[in-house]
Amino acid sequence: MIYVYLLAAALLLVAGLLAVVRAERGPSMLDRTVALDVFATVLVAGIALEAAWSRRVDTLPILVALSMVGFVSSVTVARFASVEPPEQRRIRTAAEVAAERASLRAAEEAADEAERLAHERHAAPAPDAEAAGPEPRGDGS
Amino acid sequence: MSWEAVADVVAAVLLLAGAVLTLAAGIGVLRFPDLLARMHAGTKPQVLGLVLVLTAEALRVRSPAVLGLLLVVVVFQFLTVPVAAHMVARSGYRTGQVRRDLLIDDELARDQDNAVLEVERVRDENERDEADPPPKARRSGDLPG
Numbered sequence: 001m002i003y004v005y006l007l008a009a010a011l012l013l014v015a016g017l018l019a020v021v022r023a024e025r026g027p028s029m030l031d032r033t034v035a036l037d038v039f040a041t042v043l044v045a046g047i048a049l050e051a052a053w054s055r056r057v058d059t060l061p062i063l064v065a066l067s068m069v070g071f072v073s074s075v076t077v078a079r080f081a082s083v084e085p086p087e088q089r090r091i092r093t094a095a096e097v098a099a100e101r102a103s104l105r106a107a108e109e110a111a112d113e114a115e116r117l118a119h120e121r122h123a124a125p126a127p128d129a130e131a132a133g134p135e136p137r138g139d140g141s
Numbered sequence: 142m143s144w145e146a147v148a149d150v151v152a153a154v155l156l157l158a159g160a161v162l163t164l165a166a167g168i169g170v171l172r173f174p175d176l177l178a179r180m181h182a183g184t185k186p187q188v189l190g191l192v193l194v195l196t197a198e199a200l201r202v203r204s205p206a207v208l209g210l211l212l213v214v215v216v217f218q219f220l221t222v223p224v225a226a227h228m229v230a231r232s233g234y235r236t237g238q239v240r241r242d243l244l245i246d247d248e249l250a251r252d253q254d255n256a257v258l259e260v261e262r263v264r265d266e267n268e269r270d271e272a273d274p275p276p277k278a279r280r281s282g283d284l285p286g
């Protein structure tokens with residue numbers, strides 16, 4: 001009997017792998033969503049298979065919860081995130097991600113630097129301005 | 142042969158059938174050419190396979206409480222999977238991710254064209270009534286004069 005269970009587990013494993021491959025490859029967000037939906041159901045089937053083998057009851061709440069919330073992701077993506085520019089439809093390479101993060105960090109540092117300079121310029125003439133009065137920006141550079 | 146042994150054998154057969162159907166769903170999701178076909182593969186054999194596996198588990202565990210919970214799972218699958226598939230297909234169609242060359246008959250496009258024609262017809266009628274309101278006005282003008 002255990003061979004039947006092992007065979008079923010192997011089939012489920014292959015099904016999950018195929019779904020993950022489609023989720024990685026899938027040209028659009030909706031394809032990935034469908035693939036991950038299939039993967040979630042394979043997960044439910046796998047847990048049910050294990051529970052059937054060992055006749056255990058304590059994993060049943062997992063099945064109920066997964067089947068209740070499993071569709072939320074695909075509905076959310078279909079409703080709110082299905083419009084995407086074509087150039088965003090692929091998974092970026094590590095080099096591209098690193099380049100984007102570097103440029104983001106550079107922009108952040110530039111913004112920090114500008115803010116610091118503005119603070120200094122603002123702080124330096126402040127006592128002068130109190131003393132001299134009307135022209136606070138005159139000698140602050 | 143006792144009742145339990147028969148139930149175990151039936152459960153094993155159902156488990157295998159469910160696993161095969163789930164594998165079919167996985168293959169379909171990977172191999173089918175466009176979004177609608179993949180959604181179809183991920184929805185129908187998928188649910189039947191899960192129902193078979195859960196039936197097998199109910200046959201193995203054999204307790205009324207477990208049967209109730211598994212029924213809840215099945216009912217939720219029947220409720221939520223069509224909703225998710227419908228939403229995915231709808232937004233896929235509207236964002237142009239459906240391959241038209243694979244469609245044999247696009248009834249939705251036909252209905253949309255008909256709806257546009259109907260809207261234009263009604264609007265034209267209204268405009269004609271507003272631009273040329275003779276029947277009522279003339280009659281109401283005629284009565285006092």
